[in-house]
Amino acid sequence: MDAITAITQRVSVAQLTGPGPSQQQLEQLYCAAFRAPDHAWMRPWRYLTIRGSGLETLGQVFAEAGLKKDADLTEEKIAKLKSMPKRAPLMIVAIANIQENSKVPALEQRLAVGAGIQNILTAAYAMGLGAIWRTGEMVSDDSVKVSLGLQDNEEILGFIYVGHVNCKLKKPPVLAINDYVQEWPYIDSF
Ligand SMILES: Cc1cc2nc3c(=O)[nH]c(=O)nc-3n(C[C@H](O)[C@H](O)[C@H](O)COP(=O)(O)O)c2cc1C
Numbered sequence: 001m002d003a004i005t006a007i008t009q010r011v012s013v014a015q016l017t018g019p020g021p022s023q024q025q026l027e028q029l030y031c032a033a034f035r036a037p038d039h040a041w042m043r044p045w046r047y048l049t050i051r052g053s054g055l056e057t058l059g060q061v062f063a064e065a066g067l068k069k070d071a072d073l074t075e076e077k078i079a080k081l082k083s084m085p086k087r088a089p090l091m092i093v094a095i096a097n098i099q100e101n102s103k104v105p106a107l108e109q110r111l112a113v114g115a116g117i118q119n120i121l122t123a124a125y126a127m128g129l130g131a132i133w134r135t136g137e138m139v140s141d142d143s144v145k146v147s148l149g150l151q152d153n154e155e156i157l158g159f160i161y162v163g164h165v166n167c168k169l170k171k172p173p174v175l176a177i178n179d180y181v182q183e184w185p186y187i188d189s190f
Contacts, residue, residue, distance in 0.1 A: 006126035011170050013130030016163030020051055020089035025127055029092070029162070032123035036116035042101060044109035045116055048093040048148060050085065058085040061147040062138055069141075084138075088161035092120065093148060096155045113157050120160055130165035133158045 021029065030047060038044070050058055059082035066073050066081045085091055096113040098106045117133055124131035138144050139156040150156070 001126045003126075006122050009172055010122050010125040011172050012121070012132040013165050013167065013169065014087070014132050014161075015165070015167035016088035016130050016132075016161055017166040018089040018163060021124070021127075021129055021162055025129065026090070028127065029120045029123050032119040033094075033116035036112050036119055038112040039104045039108050040101060042099055042104055042109060042112070044097050044099060044104075045113045046095040046097050046154065048095070049090065050093065051090040055085040055091060058091070059083060061144055065138060065141045065143045068143055085159075088132075088163040090162045092160040092162060093156060094120075094158040094160055095148075095150060096157050097151070098153045098155065110155070110157065117158050117160060120162075124162055128165075129162060130169075131160060131162045133160055135159065 020026075026049065033045070033047065034043075036045075062081040062084055063078050066077065094113055094117050096110050098109050101109075121131050121133060135156075135158055139159070145154070145156065148156070
């Protein structure tokens, strides 16, 4: 698949199944992430690969985090939290490792990680895999961050679910250029 097709036709895929990406595919996904634009080459990112029993353990961590916030959580909600990470055979946790830099503010570092995540999604699509970027309340939960070994300067920017497509791919919407793009200086219409 050529690059422009991958970039313009990529869609997120929520229904994913096994097998997960091969080791070679996984390495390509990370190589794609590492080509994100990155002011001063700070590499303000860190990624965790979670699969197999790790997904089970993460589900447990999510459930415990939920119960810490609300001890009266229903069995249904607990079960949902436990099964959340198992929506794909593999999860990539995208972490921003924010560093002090007089020229590169934290926002730019977060944007670099976001660009890396986008590269992962596009590369996955180009390889015939499915992927989706999710966040939700667990990204900012302190006990989840501790369980995943995050340092004080680190933030979870996304849980990227990756696997094989288990549904019909949706059609990417076609947006009208003029709805979002203007020539400047603005043309005076009066
Ligand atoms: C920062 C960020 C967080 C997101 N979090 C979620 C999420 O928690 N759950 C979800 O279903 N979609 C989430 N999305 C949206 C999906 O990743 C996806 O972009 C959306 O379903 C639109 O599909 P498309 O990428 O095919 O256009 C998030 C997107 C971004 C950029």
